[in-house]
Amino acid sequence: MSIRKPVIRKPKVPKIKKPLISKRKRIVKKTPSLSLGRVKSTNTSKKSVLHKKTTTKTPLGTxxxxxxxxxxxxxxxxxxxxxxxxxxxxxxxxxxCEKL
Incomplete structure (x- = not known):
């Protein structure tokens, strides 16, 4: 009589399934109800960029x-x-001390 080696089963890894093409979310371009030529979008919420001026100080002395x-x-x-x-x-x- 021969003794069989005990078999340890590997844990099952679930397969990741991609959703069907028909169910995927698509990016839809929003078009205004009026014609594109007449409608102009304006962004007034832009912040103005402030540029700091770098001033060089002249050294003061006696x-x-x-x-x-x-x-x-x-x-x-x-x-x-x-x-x-x-x-x-x-x-x-x-x-x-510096001579002038």
Whole structure:
């Protein structure tokens, strides 16, 4: 007498069935009741796009009467403004002393 090996059945995987062509949803173009030439669609709900302007700040500093950044002439001025006022040197906030 021979012993048979026990057979373990595999679980059944359900088959996915596609719906019939007649039952599938179709994309239908909506046409207005009036003729296409006379009807114009307008979209007024569009938001306007705002573009941010990138402005470059001119560095402000202190204007000095002498070359070695001694004798304050004016504060919070640009380098070109310091030159116009007759300054000899200019220093940016937290920067080095520059001769004009």
């Amino acid at each position: 204007c000095y009467l002498e070359n070695c950044c001694k004798g304050v002439l004016a504060r919070k001025v640009t380098k070109s403004q310091c030159k116009r006022q007759g300054g000899k040197s200019w220093k940016k906030a937290g920067g080095k």
